[in-house]
Amino acid sequence: MSAIAIERLSHVYAGAEGGVPALEDITINVEAGKFVVIVGPSGCGKTSLLMMLAGLRHQTAGTILCDGKPIPEPDPERVGVVFQEASLFPWLTALDNVEFPLVLRGAPRDERRRRSQEMLSLVGLEGFGPRYPHELSGGMKQRVSIARGLVQDPPVLLMDEPFAALDEQTRMTMGHELLRIWSTTRKTVVFITHSLTEAVYLADEVLVMSARPGRIIDRIEITLPRPRTYEMMATDTFGQLRERIWQQIRKVP
Amino acid sequence: MMRWPKPSTVRWGILVAMLFFWELIPSTKIIPELFLPSLSKTLTVLWIDRVEYAEALAVTLYEVGIAMLIACGAGILMGALVGGIATLRNIMLPVFSSLYAVPIVILYPIFTAWFGIGSESKIVFAGIYGFFPVMLSTAAGIRTIDPQYLLAARSMGATLFQQITRVIIPASIPTVLTGLRLGGALTIIGVVVSEMLTASAGIGYLVSRYRTLLDSPHVFAAILMILVLSIMFDLLARTVERHTLVWQTAGRRDRGVAARPSTLPAATPV
Numbered sequence: 095m096s097a098i099a100i101e102r103l104s105h106v107y108a109g110a111e112g113g114v115p116a117l118e119d120i121t122i123n124v125e126a127g128k129f130v131v132i133v134g135p136s137g138c139g140k141t142s143l144l145m146m147l148a149g150l151r152h153q154t155a156g157t158i159l160c161d162g163k164p165i166p167e168p169d170p171e172r173v174g175v176v177f178q179e180a181s182l183f184p185w186l187t188a189l190d191n192v193e194f195p196l197v198l199r200g201a202p203r204d205e206r207r208r209r210s211q212e213m214l215s216l217v218g219l220e221g222f223g224p225r226y227p228h229e230l231s232g233g234m235k236q237r238v239s240i241a242r243g244l245v246q247d248p249p250v251l252l253m254d255e256p257f258a259a260l261d262e263q264t265r266m267t268m269g270h271e272l273l274r275i276w277s278t279t280r281k282t283v284v285f286i287t288h289s290l291t292e293a294v295y296l297a298d299e300v301l302v303m304s305a306r307p308g309r310i311i312d313r314i315e316i317t318l319p320r321p322r323t324y325e326m327m328a329t330d331t332f333g334q335l336r337e338r339i340w341q342q343i344r345k346v347p
Numbered sequence: 348m349m350r351w352p353k354p355s356t357v358r359w360g361i362l363v364a365m366l367f368f369w370e371l372i373p374s375t376k377i378i379p380e381l382f383l384p385s386l387s388k389t390l391t392v393l394w395i396d397r398v399e400y401a402e403a404l405a406v407t408l409y410e411v412g413i414a415m416l417i418a419c420g421a422g423i424l425m426g427a428l429v430g431g432i433a434t435l436r437n438i439m440l441p442v443f444s445s446l447y448a449v450p451i452v453i454l455y456p457i458f459t460a461w462f463g464i465g466s467e468s469k470i471v472f473a474g475i476y477g478f479f480p481v482m483l484s485t486a487a488g489i490r491t492i493d494p495q496y497l498l499a500a501r502s503m504g505a506t507l508f509q510q511i512t513r514v515i516i517p518a519s520i521p522t523v524l525t526g527l528r529l530g531g532a533l534t535i536i537g538v539v540v541s542e543m544l545t546a547s548a549g550i551g552y553l554v555s556r557y558r559t560l561l562d563s564p565h566v567f568a569a570i571l572m573i574l575v576l577s578i579m580f581d582l583l584a585r586t587v588e589r590h591t592l593v594w595q596t597a598g599r600r601d602r603g604v605a606a607r608p609s610t611l612p613a614a615t616p617v
Contacts, residue, residue: 148502168502175502181495185517185594195503198513226594242503 096159097126097250097282098147103156105142115307116142120156122301122310126249129276129283131293133339134303140286143308144254147284148175160250170195174243174281178255182227182238189214189223192241199246213241216275233264240272244279253285257292266324269295273322290343294335295322302342312342384564393568399553404572406548410469410538411576417470418477418530423523425478426485431515440486447479452540459545469546473537477530484526488519521592528584535577550576 105117116139124130132140145151146158149165158165160172168175182191192210201209214223217237227235236256243251256272257265269292276283287293293300294316302312316335318326326332352360366386372378373385380388393400429439455472462468492515500514542551550569557565 150498150502168504170503175499177495177499177502179495181493181499183496183499183514183517185520187594194500194513198500198503198505198509228594 096123097128097161098122098124098284099157099159099162100143100147101157101159103143103146103153103158105139105146106154117153118307118309120308120310124282124284124299126282127280128298129273129285129296130299130301131285131287131297132301132303133287133290133293133343134308135305135343136288138303138305139308140303141254144175144252144284144286147250148173148252150175170199170246170248172248173250173252174246174248176236176239176243176251176253176256178258182235182242184227186226187223188219188225188227188230188238191227191238192245194242195246209245210241213245214238216244216278217241218271231264232260233268236260236268237271240275244275244281249282251281251283253283255286255288258288265289265292270322270324272296273320277321290336290339291327293339294318294332295327300335300339302339311345312339314338381561381563384567388564389567389571392564393571396565396568400550400568400572403548403550403553403569404576406466407538407542407550407576410466410473410542410549411535413466414470414473414477414534414538415531417474418481418534419527421474422478422481422526422530423485426482426523426526427489429482430486430489430519436486436490443479443482443486447483451476452544455541455544458541464545464547466548469538469541469549472541473534476537477534479530480533481523481526481530484529485519485523488522488526489515491522492518521595524584524588524591528581528588531580531584532577535573535580539573 100120100122103117103120104115106113106115120143122130132143134140142151146153147160147165149168152166163172165173182188183194186194189207189210192213193206196206196209211220211223214220217240219234219237219241222230222234222238227238230238239256240251243253257268260268273296285296287296297316300314300316301310302314303309304311314335318329318331318335369383370386373380373383373388384392425443429436429443451472454475455468458468458472462471496514496518497510500510505513538549539551539554542549543555546552550572553569554566554573557563557569
C-alpha cells in the first residue's frame, strides 16, 4: 500500500462564474520511505495540494489516502508539516517549540522533554533548547521547525519550501542535513521547492506541475545513488535531469 | 577625544540640573515666588501638610486603581471581541476609532450630574478615557497576528480553544501591554483632570484649590506628587513589560552570553 495515495484530485476555488480551477485531475502514489519533490511555477497550487495532504484544506473532488485512511483534519501523529517561514512561536524557546505538538496532545512532561531533546539532537541542535527563535540563525530555525514536525514521529513529513528564505550556502547545507535526518528516520517526505538543483539533489522522484490549473505534467525518477554528495551536482547525469525538469517547466505558458 | 557619556547618565544629569535650577532661580528673586516657588519651599510645605496630601493621594490612588481596572478589563474584553470577530470589527472599529479622537472631557460635566462630584464621576470618566487605547491596541494586537502561527498550530492539531490560549493570547501580549501602559497613563490624567474641574478631594482638587488661593508652594507640592505618581506608574509598567517579554529582549541580554564561547556547543550549526 502506498504511504500517500492521491486519486483524481481536483480543486476549484469559490468565485465568480463557477469558481477558479486550481488543481485538476491529480493522481499521485508515493511509496513509504520515498522522498518526493514537487516543482512547478508560482501559483500552480503546490501549496494548496500540500495543505490538503496536511488536512488543513479540503479538495473539491477526488480522494487523498494516507496509509489507506483519509485525512479529514490535521493529525500530527500521521502527517508532520514544516512551513516555509520557520513559523516558530517567538514566545517559546526552541525546546518548547518542539514540545508544542505534544503539549497540545496533553503528553506527560517527562515524555515531552525526552522526545524534544531527542529531536533537537537529531537535527544537530543539542544545547540550543533554551534559546528563543530570534537568537537562532535562519538555518537553525528551520532545524527546530523540522524537529517540531518530527516530534510525534509521523510516517509522513510535508515540507513547503522550507529553505526558500535561506541564503544559498545555508540552503545547500540544510539540504544535505535533511537527507541525513531522512536517512536515519526513513520518513515518507513530500517536499515543495522552486529550486531545480535542490529538487534533483534531494529527490527519489520529482513531480512537475503545470501552471494553474495545476496538473502533474511529468514524473522524473532521480537515479543518482545515495548517499548524495555535493560532487554529484557537477556530473552530467545531474545536469541532464535538471535540464529535463527545466524543459518541462519552460513549456508551461 | 572626549567620549560621550551614557544616555542614562545624561538623563540623570538633566534631572539633577533641573532640580538644581528649580532651587537656584527662585532664590535669586528674578522670578516672583507666585510663579515659581523654590524646591525647598515646596518640599517644606509638602512635609508640613503631609496629612492633607497623604489623604488626597489616597483618594486619587483609589480612583486611579478602580478606573484602571475598568479601563483594562473592559478594554481587553472589547478589544478581544472586536479584534477577533470580523463582523464586529467592521461595525465597531470605525466607531471606536472616531470616538477616540473626541475630547471626552466634554462629557465630564454630565458625569458629575449623573454620578455626583465624589469619586464615582472621576472613576467613570477616567475609566472611559483609559479604555480606548487599551481596547484599540488589544484589537490591533489580535488582528495583526501572523496567520502562519495559526496555520502551524492547526497543522499540529490545535483545537480552537488551544489556538486561543496557546497562540492568540501569547502572540498579542506585546501590543496589549503597550495599550495598558498608554491606557494606564491616560487614566491617571483623567482622574487628575476631573479632580481639578469639579471635586472635593484628591490631588487634582488640591492643585485647583490652592491655585485659587494663590498659594504657589502648595500648588507645586501637589504637582510634584502627580509627577512622581506618573513616573512611578511608567516605571512599573516598563518593568512588567520587560519581565513579560523576555523573548523579545532576550537577544540583547544574550549577546553578552555569546561573547563567552564556553556556553555554546562546540560546533555551531547553520
